Amino acid sequence: MTRIHDMGGRYGDGAVKPDAPEEPVFPQEWHGRALALTLAAGALGRWNIDASRHVRECLPPADYARFGYYEKWLGGLANILVAQGIVSADEIAAGRALGPADDSLRNRRLAAEKVVPVLRSGGPSSRPVDTAPRFAIGARVTTHPIAGNQAISGGHTRLPAYAAGKTGTVVLHHGGHVLPDSNAHFGGEAPEHLYSVSFAAGDLWQHAESPADEVCLDLWDSYLTPA
């Protein structure tokens, strides 16, 4: 069983509403503030991008459904700060600091002059893998029958439910990449070969609009078996 965030293929969400051409980058001032606060806190180095995704996915479904994008970020940030022992639940409740952070953490504070270099360098997820890729371009592969973390109940995974137990064709090989299913839980980067796998719409959906259309997903080696 996956979580509330795994919504690909879901019914009932209504029409997409394209924005106006002059829509501001941050429609409200606090949107930019929430984004910046999340990135600055992330720069403390106490979690990784997979853990930050997972903490948002772990928001209660009712909150996830009613929160806007940056509210999810904010909710996830507060939870991970508490889970990591950086901010206490009492401080969140009080709305103010009840004491300073450890020097070791304060020394990691992102300085304003480092912002642009940090954002420009990013954090590549490619890693060397010392085995040959198991699948060649054109190989037929079947995804794991259940879209869940294979080691941890309720854990993070990047196999969406709609693509579980489906057979598709490898179209790209991206080399080795950090495995989110491990990294999100601080279990190490455990890099694996990453592939783009193409699925025919007719194999994914009961009532495909056009069965020959395709959906491509990036999937790690351990998500796949030969078809």
Added chain:
Amino acid sequence: MPHDHHDETDASHPHALLPSEPALRVKALETILVDKGLVDPAALDAIIDYYEHEIGPHIGAGLIARAWVDPDFRKDLLRDADTLIDSLGHGGRQGEHVVVVENTPETHNMVVCTLCSCYPWPLLGIPPAWYKSDAYRSRAVREPRAVLAEFGVSLPADTRIRVWDSTAEIRYLVLPMRPDGTDGMSETELAALVTRDSMIGTGLITTGLITMAGES
């Protein structure tokens, strides 16, 4: 996208003197982190400034226009975008690994992230609200043609749609087809035609849309 509704409307209320509830929560968390010595408010300003003013769809549009006029550049962009993008200084957070996918009369590419909202930030900027909406995330994979119709895009039945669901750290950028009637245009003029949505795959570029290419 009911959950986004208040995001889009609150700021436009000219008489809202009190900040919205999430604005208060951001402020509270910022105060805690600043007081604990973990966040520098000037760094927050710098992050916001970077995403508001430094990066945006004009960067992606420049790559597309150059690919239209320079066959070698196009080949390199399609074969190994990362090397090319890094050499031009356009790499960065949420754009560490980029694959450029080419639209043709036979294949139309479209990008979504059903599990969150992955998007090539250094090339297109911060994703628009619709890209992050439940409606787009849930429907783009199951009924891309119905979603495209909501953007005013209708494709021939024999054009295959390929939807890229960004489930890993690979970010996809669509190379749209160069519109007819642009033979005499300069690279700069062409870049002005390239819309953000055309690089996500929810828009097509026609010369008739010149006046709507204000995103770049």
